[in-house]
Amino acid sequence: MKRIYGAFAYSDAPRAQCWWDQTCDIPVRGALEQNETCDVAIIGGGFTGISAGLHLAEAGVKAVVLENRYVGWGASGRNGGFCCLGGGRLGDAALDRKFGREDRLVYRAAEMAAINLVDSLTKRFGIDVDRHSNGETELAHRPRDMADLRTRVAQIKENYGLDATLIEKRDLEAHGLKGPFHGGLTIPAGFGLNPRKYITGLAAAAETAGAKIYHDTAAQQITQVGDGYEIRTPGGVLRAAKVIIATNGYSSEDLPTWLSGRYMPAQSSVIVTRPLTAKELSEAGWTSDQMVYDTRNLLHYFRLMPDRRMLFGMRGGLMTGPTAEGRAITRVRRDFDAMFPAWSGVETPYAWSGMVCIARDQMPFVGCVPDHKNLFAALCYHGNGVAMGSYSGAMIAKVALGQLVDSPYPKSIQKPLKTFEFGSLRRAVMPLAYLGFALADR
Template structure:
């Protein structure tokens, strides 16, 4: 496999202190150890792959999921656990220019539908995910961004049709969101969850419906044949009529070659503290379980979890390797200390990183891979894969059966990915872009 980053990024180093692994244990699945056949092969056991497997198996389709490591090893098992609106970085203006008003609203309503899909899965399969938070709150890190939040609030009725509340700086302490903020906006859509518990619940439901899941089963070769596809795994061959690529930021440049230059992994780092006491929470003035993020381009995202641990993450990691990982973790901790000075002495033994996935047009892609009959893909959720990845898997399950999706499937999601201008050297764009973002965030 040809990958964009060095080997360290795809090893256990970046995730060895991941809190989610300690929070919930799951059974190990075996590796694929003999040649076999399936209707649909799915590469990647994250939100997209497991959701697709569940929906396909429920429809009576023979489905086999393959993961190079284990369930949720990639970004799905490393994220902040925000089931929220998102999946794109495209503005309303860009969506209007490309798809018109109707296309823009269709995509925005799909973001909401993605949250509702996850809610339905959790309820239908009785998955305990440590759910909390009544929607999400965006907090203005600068006075000028409060004006931007007010403008954003004015679009919410048309785009989503959900209720919302603007908060002045003076309101925040009473809401349990004290900090260096100039106000905020709460959107009543979404919730926080434990992504590992959700993933394991998805996997269990998919297997109960008939899906097969193999771990430690990297696909090293993907070959088109007259009668479908041949996948090489652990020295064995899996024959499939159709294939779904669900590897997102952990994709490779050559499985298939079409992916080369069309996706851009970007690091996100997270720390989790020990459980906080009531006195410690009161000292910081943060007593709510509301999931929140600030208005920086390189945003911080944070939430108090049900066990009273505090999760704090940020975008901005550029380099890989053990030293770079340690440096990125230190930067996250420094920003945490600056935002919550009352917790400077609170331990945060859990820290890790994962790769979100960006697209040239800042939109997710869910659909048929051009010029590759029987090959489908879902990726590029721009750091919001809990809801959008799950939703994309459900769409893919219908598409590979030759069905017109019953759910919303706007053009903004079905338009194939364009290549980044720098192709294989596109990583060079990240430091430059992040430097510009840091200046803009001041």
């Protein structure tokens, strides 16, 4: 595998202190140790790959998932647990300009359908995900951001048919959202969850339906043989009529080579406190169960979980290694203390990072890999993969089977990924873009 970062980013080190690992065991699964055949091979055991495996198995298809480590090892088992709207970063005007208003509304419908899918899957399979939060709240980082939030009320109604609620600055504390914010906007869509419990339950459902999942099975090479493929692994060769790539931020430049330069992994770091007392919550003026994020480009996302631990995350890292990891966590803690000074002495014993995945055109891709018959891919959710990754897995399963996709399937996510400028050297220029974002956030 040829990857864009050094070995540290793909080791256990960045997730060594992940809180989710304390909440749910991952079943032991064996590695592929012989040659095998299947109808559809899926590379990647996260939200996308497991969802694809589940939906393929329920359609009566022999599906095999190859996971390099274990189910949920990547971003799917270490994210902030926001099941929410999102997946792409293009606003309404850009979507209208590139794809037309009608397709923009189809994409917005897909965002809602993605949340509803996760909701239905957790209920259908009885997965206890520690669910909480009535939608999500966006908090204005600057006064001018509140003006922008006011304009979004009508947009949210048009896009999703939902009535968003504005919260003025003076009313934030009454909502249990005290902090250095200039107001907020609550959108009644989505909920918070424990991502490790969700992906673990989803994988169990996929296996019950008939999908086979292998752990510790790296896809080392994909070779087209006739209309099908051979996937070489350390323990054997998997022959498949069709292949789905579902590796997102942990993709490789050469699996397949078409992916080279077409995705950009970026670090997102998270800290979690010890359980907070009622007195500590009252002193900070933060008692809301809402999942929340702010209006910065390199945004903060945070939520008070059911056990009264505070989760606080931040986007922005493009460097890896022990020193860079330490700096990133220090930066997150610094911003946490600035936002919640009453908790500056509260311990944060859990801290980790993972890779989100960015596309040059700022939209997910879910479709056929160009010029590769029977090869499919779904990735690039821009840090919102709980819902959109699950949904994309279900969609790519139907696409791979040649079935009519009866759920919203916008043209904007069928467009193949565009190559980043400088290709394999794209990491060298991304820090300049992130510096611009950081300066704009001031």
